[in-house]
Amino acid sequence: MMSNCSWKPFVYGGLASITAECGTFPIDLTKTRLQVQGQITDAKYKEIKYRGMIHALVRICREEGLKALYSGIAPAMLRQASYGTIKIGTYQSLKRLFVERPEDETLVINVLCGILSGVISSSIANPTDVLKIRMQAQGRVLQGGMIYNFIDIYQQEGTRGLWKGVSLTAQRAAIVVGVELPVYDITKKHIIMSGLLGDNVYTHFISSFTCGLAGALASNPIDVVRTRMMNQRALQDGKTCVYGGTIECFLQTWKNEGFFALYKGFWPNWLRLGPWNIIFFLTYEQLKRLDL
Numbered sequence: 001m002m003s004n005c006s007w008k009p010f011v012y013g014g015l016a017s018i019t020a021e022c023g024t025f026p027i028d029l030t031k032t033r034l035q036v037q038g039q040i041t042d043a044k045y046k047e048i049k050y051r052g053m054i055h056a057l058v059r060i061c062r063e064e065g066l067k068a069l070y071s072g073i074a075p076a077m078l079r080q081a082s083y084g085t086i087k088i089g090t091y092q093s094l095k096r097l098f099v100e101r102p103e104d105e106t107l108v109i110n111v112l113c114g115i116l117s118g119v120i121s122s123s124i125a126n127p128t129d130v131l132k133i134r135m136q137a138q139g140r141v142l143q144g145g146m147i148y149n150f151i152d153i154y155q156q157e158g159t160r161g162l163w164k165g166v167s168l169t170a171q172r173a174a175i176v177v178g179v180e181l182p183v184y185d186i187t188k189k190h191i192i193m194s195g196l197l198g199d200n201v202y203t204h205f206i207s208s209f210t211c212g213l214a215g216a217l218a219s220n221p222i223d224v225v226r227t228r229m230m231n232q233r234a235l236q237d238g239k240t241c242v243y244g245g246t247i248e249c250f251l252q253t254w255k256n257e258g259f260f261a262l263y264k265g266f267w268p269n270w271l272r273l274g275p276w277n278i279i280f281f282l283t284y285e286q287l288k289r290l291d292l
Contacts, residue, residue, distance in 0.1 A: 006096070010089030012287040017084025020280040021076055024272045026069040028076070030056040031268035032133055035227040038264070040256040041242045045231075053268040072135030074146040079128035086121035087173075088284070091181055105189070110182035118177030119170045126169050127162035133230045168226035168246050176219045180273075183211040184281060204285050205278060212277035216270035221262035223269065225249045 030053045039045045050056035060068050094113040099105055122129075131149055153161045187207040188199075197203045229249055232242050243249035253261050 006093055007089075008288075009092035010085050012284055013088025013092075014081055014085030015287060016280045016283040017080035017088070018077055019283045020276045021080045021084075022073075023279050024276045025073055025076060026057065027053070027268050027272040027275070029069055029071060030060070031265040031272060032227055032231075033060070034265040034268060035224045036231050038257060038261070039228065039242065039253075041252060053271065056268075072132040075128045075131035075135065078146070079125050079132060082128065083121045083125035083173075086124060087117050087177060090117035090120055091177065102185075102189075105185065107182055107186055110185050111178050114181045115174045115178035117181075118173035118175075121177075122169045122173030123166055126166045129169055130162055130164055130230050133227055165226050165229040165246070168222060168229060172219050172222045172226055175222060176215045179218045180211040180215040180277065183214045184208060184277070187211065201282065201285075204281050208277040208281040209274055212274035213270060215277070216266065216273045220266050220269050221250075224253065224262050224264055227265075228253070 030050070033056050034050055034053070036045050037050060038048050050059060057069070064071075091113050094116060095102075095105060095109065098109045098113070127150070130153065131146060134149065134153070135146075150162075157164070184207045187210050188203055191197050191203045191206065192199055197206075225246055229243060229246055243252060250262075
């Protein structure tokens, strides 16, 4: 039975997710730009404009202005307000359905709860992800703000356009959440039980850093495919411009650009997931202590 305070993980998760997103968004933008470039089958993104994360940050600032580093921040914030809220709240609620006490949690239970919460939350929040990626990838090309672009995608591509790549988004979220949250919980549990550290900020930092690295390694290939699928627009006849589906995108990327193309944007991905998770979990743990 869930307690009367079962709403708190939802609220704390949403607030912590928004805080983490604000602090790491420019890194996420460079990851998206790196992932969409170098596509042999798409002339618009064939050019290799950026040599790496730092070069991308400098070039974007120089050519598009400092403001461009926050292209897509509005849908990103909306995404975290929905995705982050549902993800953490569902994860914590599902765990309490299986076991009553946190001490009784196992890796298998946590992974299962993480996968389920990732799929549910990401599927609901998919339109905000599409908007964010379009605005990040195309910068000044995509003008008019979040509402304008939401309407534009709906008018041009229909409901299917807003849920483009939803299967990949759900798969990525299943991997990321199914790895990150259980790794955080298990790492934190073992550090505390070993007596090395208590339930304090140092334990939260180490646990969040570890789960960010694990999540980046597990999710980067599907993240590349998801980014490319979401970024492409539909033709007038309803067919996609470049990739006919996620499997084709995965195979074409590997065939045309090599296996390591699936790890394009890994460093900004990790450098985002690392700080993101650190900010998120430190904020989340402090909100729990406040017991609002």
